[in-house]
Amino acid sequence: MGWLFGDRNTAEPHRYAQTNGDIVSARVIQGDLFESLIPMLISSGYRVVAPTLDEGAIVYDVIDDAADLPIGWTDEQGPASYRSYDRGDDVYFGYSVGPRSLRAFLSPPHLTLLTITRGDTDLAFASDEHEGRAYAFVGVRACDLAALAIQDKVLVESRFVDAAYTSARSRSLVIAVNCSVAGATCFCASMGTGPRCSSGYDLVVTELVRGDAHEFVVESGTDAGADILGALGSREASPSDITDAADVSLATERAISTSMPDVDTYTLLTDNLEHSIWEDIAQRCLSCTNCTLVCPTCFCSTISDFTDLAGKATRTKSWDSCFSLDFSNLHGHPVRTSSSSRYRQWITHKLAYWYDQFGSSGCVGCGRCITWCPVGIDITEEIQRLDSEAQEVPV
Amino acid sequence: MPESSYLICTESPDVTQAAAVALAGLHEEMLPRPFRVRSKRMETIDTVTLEFEAADGGPPLSFQPGQFTMLYVFGVGEVPLSISGDPEAPGVLAHTVRAVGAVTNAICALVPGDSIGIRGPYGTGWPHAQGKDLLIIAGGIGLAPVRPLILNALAHRDEYFCVGLAYGSRSPGELLYTSELEAWNARGDINVQVTVDHGNPTWRGDIGVVTPLVRRLRCETDDTIAVICGPEVMMRVVARALEDRGIASNNIYVSLERNMECGIGLCGHCQFGKDFVCTDGPVFPYADVAYRLGIGAQ
Numbered sequence: 255m256g257w258l259f260g261d262r263n264t265a266e267p268h269r270y271a272q273t274n275g276d277i278v279s280a281r282v283i284q285g286d287l288f289e290s291l292i293p294m295l296i297s298s299g300y301r302v303v304a305p306t307l308d309e310g311a312i313v314y315d316v317i318d319d320a321a322d323l324p325i326g327w328t329d330e331q332g333p334a335s336y337r338s339y340d341r342g343d344d345v346y347f348g349y350s351v352g353p354r355s356l357r358a359f360l361s362p363p364h365l366t367l368l369t370i371t372r373g374d375t376d377l378a379f380a381s382d383e384h385e386g387r388a389y390a391f392v393g394v395r396a397c398d399l400a401a402l403a404i405q406d407k408v409l410v411e412s413r414f415v416d417a418a419y420t421s422a423r424s425r426s427l428v429i430a431v432n433c434s435v436a437g438a439t440c441f442c443a444s445m446g447t448g449p450r451c452s453s454g455y456d457l458v459v460t461e462l463v464r465g466d467a468h469e470f471v472v473e474s475g476t477d478a479g480a481d482i483l484g485a486l487g488s489r490e491a492s493p494s495d496i497t498d499a500a501d502v503s504l505a506t507e508r509a510i511s512t513s514m515p516d517v518d519t520y521t522l523l524t525d526n527l528e529h530s531i532w533e534d535i536a537q538r539c540l541s542c543t544n545c546t547l548v549c550p551t552c553f554c555s556t557i558s559d560f561t562d563l564a565g566k567a568t569r570t571k572s573w574d575s576c577f578s579l580d581f582s583n584l585h586g587h588p589v590r591t592s593s594s595s596r597y598r599q600w601i602t603h604k605l606a607y608w609y610d611q612f613g614s615s616g617c618v619g620c621g622r623c624i625t626w627c628p629v630g631i632d633i634t635e636e637i638q639r640l641d642s643e644a645q646e647v648p649v
Numbered sequence: 650m651p652e653s654s655y656l657i658c659t660e661s662p663d664v665t666q667a668a669a670v671a672l673a674g675l676h677e678e679m680l681p682r683p684f685r686v687r688s689k690r691m692e693t694i695d696t697v698t699l700e701f702e703a704a705d706g707g708p709p710l711s712f713q714p715g716q717f718t719m720l721y722v723f724g725v726g727e728v729p730l731s732i733s734g735d736p737e738a739p740g741v742l743a744h745t746v747r748a749v750g751a752v753t754n755a756i757c758a759l760v761p762g763d764s765i766g767i768r769g770p771y772g773t774g775w776p777h778a779q780g781k782d783l784l785i786i787a788g789g790i791g792l793a794p795v796r797p798l799i800l801n802a803l804a805h806r807d808e809y810f811c812v813g814l815a816y817g818s819r820s821p822g823e824l825l826y827t828s829e830l831e832a833w834n835a836r837g838d839i840n841v842q843v844t845v846d847h848g849n850p851t852w853r854g855d856i857g858v859v860t861p862l863v864r865r866l867r868c869e870t871d872d873t874i875a876v877i878c879g880p881e882v883m884m885r886v887v888a889r890a891l892e893d894r895g896i897a898s899n900n901i902y903v904s905l906e907r908n909m910e911c912g913i914g915l916c917g918h919c920q921f922g923k924d925f926v927c928t929d930g931p932v933f934p935y936a937d938v939a940y941r942l943g944i945g946a947q
Contacts, residue, residue, distance in 0.1 A: 554917030
């Protein structure tokens with residue numbers, strides 16, 4: 255295995271980040287970390303996916319070098335509101351999550367599953383292969399790490415397995431970032447998923463700007479991460495580096511202004527399936543599907559066949575949404591004709607039935623559904639309202 | 650060798666083990682197999698029973714009574730359909746299909762020798778009722794998904810106590826498997842009760858809904874399994890009638906329909922409350938779904 259992992263002499267045996275969130279062993283790398291890391295990953299064969307500016311938003315996309323990172327940029331988010339702007343400094347990660355999540359790469363919006371050929375006598379079916387270059391995801395936030403863990407549970411560890419996701423996921427590298435700013439729609443702290451990354455990364459960095467000093471505190475979570483860290487020039491983190499890094503997460507957590515109410519959402523929702531709140535939300539909900547398309551854990555898809563005139567068809571899988579009218583078709587007619595029934599389907603899945611199916615909430619508190627809802631419906635507010643109304647008038 | 654080449658093929662250990670297992674079954678579960686139409690029988694004016702055989706030389710498609718497959722017609726599309734044939738003779742795969750949409754119309758238009766894609770079987774089957782009474786209540790096309798269960802029970806009749814079938818349809822012309830119903834009734838070891846909503850001048854049987862017929866199905870033991878297959882509203886009414894007879898709701902089973910698309914619980918279309926009908930169902934204990942069936946638009 256020498257040619258794979260080498261016979262490098264790391265300065266000391268690597269110790270991993272502990273699950274309690276304490277920084278046990280950390281290294282410090284200068285502010286130009288990504289100028290060396292990203293070319294290293296690319297030359298190693300990875301497709302590097304990292305935050306970058308695209309059409310006015312900071313989104314995960316494939317980048318070619320560190321200059322593609324939105325250095326100095328930030329964003330302002332609110333219900334139905336998103337704005338990005340250059341704040342004129344050289345901070346790498348001074349913004350929150352954008353509309354695109356990592357499932358855009360691991361479960362692409364359109365994926366060819368099969369090729370079907372009509373022969374002289376019979377049909378022939380052939381699976382498509384989905385091997386491609388491995389992804390290195392850079393700049394992944396704690397909420398998106400939690401979303402990856404949930405998608406693994408759904409698509410890898412269920413009775414049946416999403417083969418394309420599993421292949422891409424098992425070969426990907428995750429370089430996470432501890433958030434240093436809190437968006438107005440972020441509520442990871444109340445979902446227990448952030449803002450500090452606790453697991454699911456190969457490497458995690460905390461950006462420290464102290465006076466003129468711009469550095470990253472870097473911890474590894476896996477052997478793969480340790481190998482990369484070992485290949486980069488670094489110094490051992492001092493106690494003050496470690497304290498300062500921890501303070502970044504603490505300050506970010508204190509800045510989070512949105513929270514999921516501390517209620518048993520399973521009981522609240524399943525006890526109130528016929529509450530009038532669904533009708534009220536439907537007065538605002540446009541059934542546009544935005545919330546499901548930006549959600550990092552939504553996994554619904556639809557199968558479409560495209561048939562040519564020469565006797566060949568391709569079967570593709572595309573993202574779908576429970577807000578689409580024909581999603582619930584039965585014998586040619588939708589079961590859920592109203593927006594109220596579709597919103598209820600979505601929120602009860604995320605915050606109730608997900609526990610039955612996959613053992614956790616389906617929500618990671620990233621706040622994307624709030625920001626990108628064109629009418630600003632706030633999942634945390636609606637739970638708060640249902641909770642107070644359900645107590646007033648027991649159904 | 651540059652240091653960075655060390656990184657090729659590194660894997661996040663979190664999912665590597667699961668991935669190794671998963672990749673062995675790459676899309677097998679969703680890959681259709683070519684089948685050919687072996688025979689076709691008209692059941693009613695809009696319903697046919699088709700028998701298929703594998704065209705790829707592969708093994709027969711073994712199934713549990715109550716399971717379904719996804720049938721694909723080239724250039725038209727794919728639909729979920731319950732298997733209606735004999736589970737002990739899976740070499741011939743039977744489906745009873747009513748022409749209601751584009752795909753089912755195309756399936757009903759197939760003739761012997763035509764080629765089709767089939768994947769599955771998917772979902773849960775009817776419960777085992779050996780050593781117990783077995784009551785079967787079906788409405789309309791709902792007799793098709795319970796036919797494998799009836800065939801299996803009659804092939805092993807001595808393993809059951811009472812076996813009864815109550816079947817309702819809209820009219821005499823819409824009854825499925827009429828010659829089989831006659832043959833089953835003639836055996837004398839299965840109580841066959843048939844009713845129609847609207848009779849015709851030659852109809853000498855019962856007229857009305859199927860619910861009252863439930864009372865005529867005898868039980869000998871306290872341990873009776875009842876299975877119901879038909880429209881949702883019919884299943885709810887019949888389930889209540891069975892409960893009134895003292896049959897526990899967790900001994901009553903129903904087969905639900907939703908928009909099954911992938912068949913493997915990953916596309917979300919058939920989600921019904923906490924369940925994906927394609928993998929957690931389509932057969933459910935009534936006790937599990939009774940409350941949900943009472944809430945609209947789910």
